[in-house]
Amino acid sequence: MKSICEVEGVEAAGIKEGKFGLALIKASGNAAAVFTKNLVIAEPVRLMQKTMEAGRLDGIIVNSGNANVFTGEQGYRDAERMAAIAAEALGTKPEFIGVASTGVIGRYLHIDIIEDQCRRIKDTLASDEKAGDDAAGAIMTTDLYPKRAIARREGFTVAGITKGSGMIAPNMGTMLAFIYTDAAISSTDLKKALLIATERSFNRVVVDGDTSTNDCVFLTATGLKGTQDYDEFCSALEEVCISLAKKIAEDGEGATKFVEVSVTGAKSEEDAATVAKTIVGSPLVKTAIYGEDPNWGRIIAAAGRAGPDFDPMNTSISIGDGEKTVILEEKGVIKADDKINPAALAAAKELMKGKKLRIEFDLGTGNYNATAWGCDLTEKYVEINGKYTT
Amino acid sequence: MKSICEVEGVEAAGIKEGKFGLALIKASGNAAAVFTKNLVIAEPVRLMQKTMEAGRLDGIIVNSGNANVFTGEQGYRDAERMAAIAAEALGTKPEFIGVASTGVIGRYLHIDIIEDQCRRIKDTLASDEKAGDDAAGAIMTTDLYPKRAIARREGFTVAGITKGSGMIAPNMGTMLAFIYTDAAISSTDLKKALLIATERSFNRVVVDGDTSTNDCVFLTATGLKGTQDYDEFCSALEEVCISLAKKIAEDGEGATKFVEVSVTGAKSEEDAATVAKTIVGSPLVKTAIYGEDPNWGRIIAAAGRAGPDFDPMNTSISIGDGEKTVILEEKGVIKADDKINPAALAAAKELMKGKKLRIEFDLGTGNYNATAWGCDLTEKYVEINGKYTT
Numbered sequence: 001m002k003s004i005c006e007v008e009g010v011e012a013a014g015i016k017e018g019k020f021g022l023a024l025i026k027a028s029g030n031a032a033a034v035f036t037k038n039l040v041i042a043e044p045v046r047l048m049q050k051t052m053e054a055g056r057l058d059g060i061i062v063n064s065g066n067a068n069v070f071t072g073e074q075g076y077r078d079a080e081r082m083a084a085i086a087a088e089a090l091g092t093k094p095e096f097i098g099v100a101s102t103g104v105i106g107r108y109l110h111i112d113i114i115e116d117q118c119r120r121i122k123d124t125l126a127s128d129e130k131a132g133d134d135a136a137g138a139i140m141t142t143d144l145y146p147k148r149a150i151a152r153r154e155g156f157t158v159a160g161i162t163k164g165s166g167m168i169a170p171n172m173g174t175m176l177a178f179i180y181t182d183a184a185i186s187s188t189d190l191k192k193a194l195l196i197a198t199e200r201s202f203n204r205v206v207v208d209g210d211t212s213t214n215d216c217v218f219l220t221a222t223g224l225k226g227t228q229d230y231d232e233f234c235s236a237l238e239e240v241c242i243s244l245a246k247k248i249a250e251d252g253e254g255a256t257k258f259v260e261v262s263v264t265g266a267k268s269e270e271d272a273a274t275v276a277k278t279i280v281g282s283p284l285v286k287t288a289i290y291g292e293d294p295n296w297g298r299i300i301a302a303a304g305r306a307g308p309d310f311d312p313m314n315t316s317i318s319i320g321d322g323e324k325t326v327i328l329e330e331k332g333v334i335k336a337d338d339k340i341n342p343a344a345l346a347a348a349k350e351l352m353k354g355k356k357l358r359i360e361f362d363l364g365t366g367n368y369n370a371t372a373w374g375c376d377l378t379e380k381y382v383e384i385n386g387k388y389t390t
Numbered sequence: 391m392k393s394i395c396e397v398e399g400v401e402a403a404g405i406k407e408g409k410f411g412l413a414l415i416k417a418s419g420n421a422a423a424v425f426t427k428n429l430v431i432a433e434p435v436r437l438m439q440k441t442m443e444a445g446r447l448d449g450i451i452v453n454s455g456n457a458n459v460f461t462g463e464q465g466y467r468d469a470e471r472m473a474a475i476a477a478e479a480l481g482t483k484p485e486f487i488g489v490a491s492t493g494v495i496g497r498y499l500h501i502d503i504i505e506d507q508c509r510r511i512k513d514t515l516a517s518d519e520k521a522g523d524d525a526a527g528a529i530m531t532t533d534l535y536p537k538r539a540i541a542r543r544e545g546f547t548v549a550g551i552t553k554g555s556g557m558i559a560p561n562m563g564t565m566l567a568f569i570y571t572d573a574a575i576s577s578t579d580l581k582k583a584l585l586i587a588t589e590r591s592f593n594r595v596v597v598d599g600d601t602s603t604n605d606c607v608f609l610t611a612t613g614l615k616g617t618q619d620y621d622e623f624c625s626a627l628e629e630v631c632i633s634l635a636k637k638i639a640e641d642g643e644g645a646t647k648f649v650e651v652s653v654t655g656a657k658s659e660e661d662a663a664t665v666a667k668t669i670v671g672s673p674l675v676k677t678a679i680y681g682e683d684p685n686w687g688r689i690i691a692a693a694g695r696a697g698p699d700f701d702p703m704n705t706s707i708s709i710g711d712g713e714k715t716v717i718l719e720e721k722g723v724i725k726a727d728d729k730i731n732p733a734a735l736a737a738a739k740e741l742m743k744g745k746k747l748r749i750e751f752d753l754g755t756g757n758y759n760a761t762a763w764g765c766d767l768t769e770k771y772v773e774i775n776g777k778y779t780t
Contacts (some may be wrong), residue, residue, distance in 0.1 A: 035528070036693060037695075038694040038695050039693075039694035039695070039699065039700065039702065040690050040691055040693070040694030041694075067687075069687060069691075070687060070690060070702065070719070070722075070724070071724070072703065072722055072723075073510060074528070082405075104535070104685075105685070105687025105688065105689065105690075105717070106686060106687035106690075106724055106727070107687075107727060107728065107729070107731055108687075108724075108727070144587055154751070161448065164610075164629040165493065202681045213694065214689050283673070283771075284775055287771075287772050287775035287776045288775065288776075290772065290776045291775070291776030293776070295494075295495070295496075296496060297457075297459060297460060297494065297495020297496035297497075300430050300460060301428060301430055301459075301495060301537065301603050303429075303430070304429035304430030304431075305428050305429070306604060309429065310431065312460065313462065316645075318679065320585075322532055329496070332460075333462070333495075334461070334496055334498075336475060337497055338497065338498070338499070339497070339498055341496070371749075377772055378772055378776075379769035379772050379773065381673075381677075381772075382677050382680065382700045382768055382769045382771075383769065384677075385673070385674055385677035385678065385681070386677045386680045386681030386768075387685070
C-alpha cells in the first residue's frame with residue numbers, strides 16, 4: 001500500500017459526487033507550502049499565503065470541481081468558510097486548516113455542497129488504505145486515476161497524494177499535492193526541503209505549458225517518529241515528489257505516451273532544466289512522439305529557442321525506450337536519415353511504438369544535467385479541453 | 391489581382407511536384423531581410439546572413455519539402471549550389487541570389503530535384519497573375535492555400551507572398567515571405583522599415599509556440615517607380631505584412647477559427663504584445679475557442695503567467711465576432727456566469743460559433759496597445775503534425 005495513512009498521525013476521508021469532490025485530511029504538526037507563480041492566484045491560495053506563515057497545520061480541506069479563482073471578496077470569504085467548516089469537523093481553529101481548490105475558473109463556489117459533503121465524510125476519517133484512496137480520488141478533476149507515492153526510510157516515512165493532468169507546466173499546473181511525514185522537522189527546514197524538491201520534480205513536468213492559478217504543495221510533519229537525519233529526509237521527500245510528478249506526466253490529458261527528457265552537458269542545472277522543459281513542452285515534439293516519428297529536427301529546433309546558448313554542431317541526441325537506444329545525431333553528424341542510415345531511422349521508429357520514451361540531449365557545453373517529464377499531444381487532449389466547462 | 395507581379399520589374403515562376411516545390415523570382419534592386427532568432431539556423435539562412443550584407447538582390451530561389459537545416463557543411467554547400475543554379479537561370483552572380491528553404495529538418499537536400507525543377511521553370515518566368523500564383527503555390531508546405539497581399543499607393547505598389555501554417559510562433563515560424571516594391575529606397579531604409587513592420591505583424595502570429603529555424607522575410611525594391619514618401623512606404627509595407635500575417639494565422643494547421651487578441655491599457659507596447667501573444671498561444675485558450683466555450687478564466691490565467699505586471703481586479707475582458715461583443719468580466723466583476731448572468735454566458739457561446747473571434751483584454755495599467763493573431767487548436771493539428779515526416 002502507498003497511502004498517506006501509512007504516515008503515523010494521518011487520517012483521511014474523501015467523497016466524489018459527479019464533478020464535485022471533497023477531501024478531508026487530519027494531521028497535526030509543523031507545515032510548509034509552496035504556491036503557484038501565476039500573477040492571478042486563487043482565493044484559497046491568497047488565504048493560504050497568510051495561514052502558512054504560522055508554519056503549522058491540524059488538517060486540510062480540498063474541493064474539486066471549482067477552483068475558486070477570480071471570485072474576488074466573495075471567493076475569499078468562501079475560502080475562509082471552507083477553513084471554518086473543516087476546523088469544526090476536525091476540532092481545531094480555522095487558522096490551522098489548509099484550504100485548496102481545483103476545477104473551473106471564474107465561477108463562485110457552491111459552498112453549500114462543500115459543507116454538506118464535509119458533514120457527511122468527517123465521521124469516516126480513518127488511517128486505513130481505503131481512507132487514503134478516498135482522499136486521493138476526491139481531489140481528481142480530469143485525472144484518470146488517483147496518484148500516490150511513498151518513501152520508507154529507517155525510522156520514518158514520507159508519503160503524498162497529488163492531482164494534475166491538465167494545465168501542467170513549469171511552476172506546476174493545476175497541481176495539488178499533499179505530502180506527509182512522521183519525522184520531526186521544523187517548519188523552516190520543511191520549507192527549505194520542499195522548495196528544492198519541488199524545483200526538481202513538479203516544476204519539471206510539462207503537459208501543455210499553461211500554468212495554473214491554484215497550484216500548491218503542502219507538506220506536514222506529524223513528528224510522531226521523532227527527529228531524523230535531515231539529508232535522509234530531503235532525499236525521501238525528493239523521491240516522493242519526483243514519483244508524484246512522473247505520475248502527473250503519465251496521466252497528462254489525452255496522453256498515450258510518457259516522455260522523459262534528460263539534458264546533459266549544460267553550463268548550469270537551470271540551463272539544463274530550461275532546455276529539457278522546452279523540449280518536453282514543444283507541441284511539435286509532442287505530436288511527433290504521438291505519431292511515433294523520430295523527428296529529432298523538432299527536438300533541436302525546440303532547444304534552439306529555449307534560451308541557453310550552445311553549439312548545435314556539438315550536441316548529441318538519442319532516444320530510447322528503457323531497453324534499446326538509438327543515436328539520432330552525434331556532434332552534428334546525422335545518424336538516422338532515410339538516405340544516410342535508413343536502418344537506424346527504422347530502429348528509432350520501432351522503439352517509439354512503446355508507451356515510454358526517453359530523449360537524451362547532450363548540449364556539449366558543460367557538466368550540469370536536468371530531467372523533465374511530459375507526454376505526447378493527442379486529439380484526445382483537444383477533445384478534453386475543448387469541452388471542459390460546457 | 392494581388393500578385394507580386396503587379397510590382398514593376400518582378401517576374402515569377404513556380405512548380406510543385408508532390409512535396410517538392412520550387413519558386414524562382416526575378417527582381418533586381420536594393421534589398422533587405424530579417425531572419426529567425428532560433429539558435430539553430432538553416433544552412434540557407436546562414437548563407438543569406440552573408441549575402442544580404444551587400445543589400446542587393448537580382449532574384450530569389452525557394453524550395454519547399456526540405457528545410458536544409460542541421461545538414462552541416464554539405465547543407466551549406468547545397469545552399470550555395472541553389473544560389474548558383476538560380477544565378478545561371480537569371481543571368482547574374484550567386485552573390486545576388488536570395489535562397490530559402492522550408493520543409494523537414496535534418497535531412498540532406500535533394501539538390502538534383504531542385505536543379506531539374508529550376509531548369510524546367512526558368513523559361514516560364516513572367517510578370518502575369520498566373521506566374522505570381524505559381525510562385526506563391528510552390529513555396530507551400532502544409533499551407534492549405536497560397537497567401538498574397540498587396541498595398542497600392544499613389545505612385546508605387548508593395549506586394550508580397552508568404553507561407554506559414556506550422557511552427558508559427560513569436561519571432562516567426564517556418565515562415566517565408568517575399569515582399570516587393572517598385573518604390574526606390576535604399577537598402578538601409580528597407581531594413582529599418584522591415585524590422586518595424588515584421589515586429590508588428592509576423593512576430594505577433596502564434597500557431598503553436600514553436601519557432602522555426604528557417605524563417606526569413608525578404609524585401610526587394612526594384613525602384614522602377616522612383617523615390618517615394620518614406621512614411622507612406624512604411625505604412626504600405628506594414629499593411630502588407632499584417633495582411634500576410636493574418637493569412638498565416640487563418641491558415642494555422644488544423645485551424646477552424648481565426649483569433650485576434652487585442653490587448654489595451656499596457657505599460658508599454660512590448661508588454662501588450664507579450665500578453666497578447668501569450669493568450670493567443672495558450673493551448674487551453676485555443677482549445678476552449680475550438681470548443682466554443684467562453685472560458686475567460688483561461689484567458690486571464692494565461693495573461694497571469696505572461697510576465698508583465700497587472701492587477702487582475704483592474705482588468706476587463708470581452709469577446710466579439712466583429713458584430714456583437716460580450717463583456718465577460720469588467721474590473722474584476724464577473725459578467726458572464728451560470729449563476730450570476732446566464733444570459734450573457736449564452737450570448738458569448740452563441741457568438742463563438744463564428745469563424746472569427748476577437749478577444750479584447752484591457753490590463754488597466756497604462757496606455758499602450760498591441761494585437762496578436764492566432765487560431766484554435768484542433769484534433770486536426772495533432773493529426774497533421776503527428777504524421778508530417780512519415
